[in-house]
Amino acid sequence: MVDATTATPAATAAPPARRRRPWPATLVWGTAGIAAVLAFALVGAVWTPHPYDGMNISARFAAPSATYWLGTDEFGRDVLSRVMAGAHLSLFMGAFATFISLAVGVPLGLIAGYFRGLREEVIMRAVDVMISIPPIMLGLLILAVTTPDIWKSAGAVGLIYVPIIVRLTRGVTLELGAQEFIEAARARGERDWYILFVEILPNAWPPIIVEAALRVTFAILLGAALSFLGLGVQPPASDWGLMIAEGRPFLSQAPWIAIAPGVALVVTVILINLFGDGLRERLDPRLRQKGA
């Protein structure tokens, strides 16, 4: 049973068609917030109140004051300047790693879920192998053979998250692949790539976007762990993750060292999730109509 409405439609006036809805509020705020964070990072990359690596031994562990708005760290470096200078590194880490995991994971997941058979077996068993290795070990493995570099560590973090994206995408694809509109596309002779990227992918986005927003967060933190091991960002430069890690021993003595980058990270994460949520809503015609 689907519904009780019959149409002798051409004759019957169709109910008013849907009006274009404005962007959902979450997307507006998410976009605006992310734009602000990006501006903050760009400014930080070229100008900071104090040099981010300038040490002032006399002002070690200084509490927030008019000179040092967010206080100083154990070498007397200005925390605000370091948060500003580290912003672009953290954002790059999060964004590039997520991009890599999506760029590699989504097509593999689509292929595994759509074609099944041997291709699925090969991809999914490879993914199982990757998942069985602890992330840090995998990162070390990838980075140990080369010189430390932020591109490489971001890429490594991205690859670490590929299995999660593959599994998720495959699951959604399996479900969508059984729908009749996919069979209809095959019946009219669509190429496989068209079915994968034009029929299936737009419907698979919602859960992938939610996952990607989470991945950005985890990537920043995992990138920090790699930096902490000396494999990513090189001192005296520092990203937020590394700053949190470095500030942790002084948490009781000078909490601002870890709290400032921590707050920056949390705010960014919230904004990214807001953005992801809004994007999902915007992309889904069903939610779009209800929204506002």
Add this chain to the structure above:
Amino acid sequence: MRHTCSAPGDRDAPISAQPPGREGEILTLDGLSVRYGSGPSSLRALDKVSLSLPRGGALGVVGESGSGKSTLAMTLMGLLAGSARVDGGRAVFEGEDLYALSPAGWAGMRGRRIGLVFQDPFTALNPAKTIAHQLTEPLVLHRGLSETAARAEARRLLDEVGISDPDAMLSAYPHALSGGMKQRALIAAALAGDPDLLILDEPTTALDVTIEAQILDLLEALRAERQLSMIFISHNLGVIARVVDEVCVLYAGQVVETAPKAEIFAAPRHPYTKGLLASMPRLGAPRARLETIPGRLPDLTNPPEGCRFAARCPFAEDRCAAPQPMVSVGPGRESRCWKAVALGATPWTSAETAAPARARTVAADAPPALRADGVSKRFRRAGGVRVRIDRSGAIPVPRIGHSTFNAVDAVSLTVKAGETVGLVGESGCGKSTLARCLIRLIEPDGGAIALNGRDILKGRAADRRTIARTAQFVFQNPDSSLNPRKTVRQILARPLALLGEERPGTMDQRVERLLDMVRLSRAYMDRYPHEMSGGEKQRIGIARVLAAEPKFVICDEAVSALDVSVQASILNLLADLRDELGLAYLFISHDLSVVRHIADRVAVMYRGGIVEVGPASALGTPGHHPYTEALLSAVPSLDSRGAERMRLAGTVSAPGDGITGCRFADRCPRKIGPVCDTQAPPWRTGPEGVRFECHHTADALAG
């Protein structure tokens, strides 16, 4: 005896303080209303429903989607979910006001005194627990039996619902059971509390027609033996007609007509009931075109004050804008229509039948649109991996073998240009696999297939898009056959660009022409699928097929998911398109009435093979394959035929390996003996040119 849906709750008069439960009535609803949500967007799913059920009576509740019939079932069980709540009125069961009950009071009522059987037997059982566990739990809980006693009682219950081997059933898990067995188990579970009232919400909708017939027989027997009262909810008038003695028609949350079964089907009084009955295809009384009910269900967030059906009613007048009370239209009959008495037996009329049907003749020498010869498809049986030792050589070698089965077994079928061939059979008989093999959506293992005289298995015509230009596929489920992320424009433009012939006009104009063909207005161009009703979506599915300008269209259960009145309009559309464009159809359906209505010839399929082919008109006369005979006899029908029914035991046997005799031998009620198991039956010719595969002669079967 008075048991009717009565009027008192109609007006907004205050409801009397005394529970209105009347003598001899097991259940009385008085002005019961249910609302979903709150505020301006809230929706009144049930609007002052008043009805009563005498002890031992059976009431059928009929309505299409959105009528509120499932809400009614849930309300009576106190199982309203989410934002839904009882908004007024009362339900009195055996003198107790149901909505004054405490949660503990409900627990003693639900399952104990009121039993419920849900629609979908496939999901209603917990797959992780044995049947014994699921049956004994209510017995221990409600009737305080010990585990041992409960098991014995469960065994007895299974026996009562016609399970031949209750012990095997008890230790089985749900996945091992067929749909019909599951539904029997669920009925046994509903009976476990020894209820006085059984509420059945579409209990046979998910089942095959032969299984449905078995379940209906069972319900009839249970009713007689246990003095059970029943409320039987269904969209299917034929099914209702089998079991109940009183029918109540719901429309847009209101009771619109109530009458004894025999009278309502013979002489409906409310226009909606007339329309509903007129839009049903019937086996016994074929018509060239079906009536339809134009328009759509009113918006229940803001329903019209007057008659809710007025906007779709051909008899509507100004006076219909006033609120309509139920009026008496005869002994024990009421209708929510002031014109009901005046209309009397005036038949339903719609624009649909105003256009005269064209006479249909398919030229005997018409070239075949489809010719399939010995098409076969084998599938691997799930988990059927076997290792066997090959001793044919000098050294024994282990070989891994897969156990396979013939889903489609050497099927030959011809559809002439402009002809409609119906393909019927129960689920699992291979009809969908065959359909997909015919256009190579599934690659057949063997045989030859020619579309428009060109072999599509090899050579230049084997290209996917070349096939698509000749043969197209209409899918079953309008909810999943359209990509939810695409607008109608995108959905139709793509096949036009990919497969369509060069035609004048912009793409938009060509899309508009397709919409015209399926009688949809241009306003639909920018709609997404979720913004359309099921019937409209199915029209888009048909328009998409027409974009390729095919000559042959396969309709796989294309109207099965639709409401009766919508189904009628889609069937009419398909018939019109066939006549206008000279299309040939292979029309697959489990519903013999639908196939009888639209098809010129009918092929009957069982266990992967076709067992009978003949003209559709011959379905009305005797002399068929025993399987066809059983299918025909299982069709629930409004025309109460006196003839005894032929019943099939069990379910469709697994499509098997190496069927040596007749495919149908293991279930055949007319089995002769060992010859049926060992020798392939010959093709026989019966009256009207019906051909079937049976050891009996046509004369023996007709007699």
